[in-house]
Amino acid sequence: MKGTQMKIAAVYIDEFNLNDELFRLSMDVISEERAHRVEKLHFAEDKIRSILGELLVRINLNENWGIENRYIQFEFNEFGKPQLKNHPQLHFNISHSGRWVVAVIDKCPIGLDVEQMKPIDLGIAERFFAPTEKQYILCQPPERSLTGFYQIWTLKESYIKAVGRGLSIPLDSFSFELTKDRIFLSDSTSEEEWFFKIYEDLSGYVLAICSAQPNITDKVYRFSLAELQSKIIQLYDE
Template sequence: MPTSCDATLQSSNDTPVRVWHATSSSEVPGPVEAFCHQWLDESECERAERFRVMTSRNQHIVGRGMARHLLGGSEVPARSIEFHALQHGKPAVKSPPEIAQPFNIAHTDGLVLCGIGHTKHQLLGVDVERLERRTDPELATRYFSAPEIEYVHSFADARKRKSAFLRVWTLKEAFIKAIGTGLHTPLSDFAFENIDDDTPTIRMLDPRLESDQQWSFFSFYPRQTFIAAIAVATHPDDPRVSMQLSDFDEVVAQHA
């Protein structure tokens, strides 16, 4: 079953991908929003003000501010980092080059994730969903591959079937976010296997998705009512990928 709460899946020879989770308010901005807002540049502040829905505004502030703070660390001023958009809009570090490791942000009601890769990692994508969100597992028949549809429908209990659907959904979203195509890549063009494991595997059903990259996936519960997934691509000869999961709220508390 997927890893629960803060955890480390790592050995001494691994290259770690760090995943941080942060609280995001649905109404009045809280301490996490206040901490993250100070790191935004002018364009990000202007974009935040354009959001009419407070939930979306707070998610934007927390996601970008958290990414800046974590990428900059103690050596690079967070507000000096420049981002640019890749094809289909995926954000990436433009400068300074020494911190240009892959990163990705995901959010759902109440929680924001930020994944930051090792310098050896080529591609990275994350996704998160609230387990109690309103969704119909029958959407699997519309979007998933045949083996994944069979997996979701193997659960007779409605709650377990919904959880299975969200597990597959987050894995698929993490993969298409990693390759940077979003829903331009049909979700039925690839299939996940060993879905109940901490580290599922992928099978490309469309030959155009085949590459010499080595893919690693993690399915996990960042907090009790959320399920998430991360996808990381490396060169075949690179060390195995591991995951480190941390609570960004603790970072905020340390700076209070």
């Protein structure tokens, strides 16, 4: 297995339209379980995001970790978190919002969340955020208050996804403190150490990573749909 470190891959959906050939190829490449889920989705946007999420994982595993597509299979833990069958040493996570779909793979438990920064009632923080988190948002300049909210939100989601226990972890049962140099987690129910990173270079979006190891990559590999097409064809031809 040639991969040695975390890799984050993201695809920007410039147009929510897969031509018939690309859609057929993609449906043949992804798992039967995913294909069945895609067929049940009503909106084209949701179908495309779901397909691209798994394709990013498969391309990442193939190119960075040397695993042929035919050997990539998925299973789920008791909380419904997907994981790789026959490759327990590797962990992955997928998130999508708006026009971005992002996937990450590493050798340790990991979670990610990407959110489009749509205008929102910041009063939501009163329901789900700890006092320190609400104070962090209030201390932001007016033009950064929405960003502050989504920083906290994506951190919380990435942590929940990394732990892999789903909605059994309430959003207000743990909290974050953000400083200039580091992000601190406070969770009285867990003794595990987790590390975090926030990315704001996807314009109009916030991306957060939660990892069980401190060496979180600075780089997000970005692709357009057109660039992804040749990679999908390569997977299909294996």
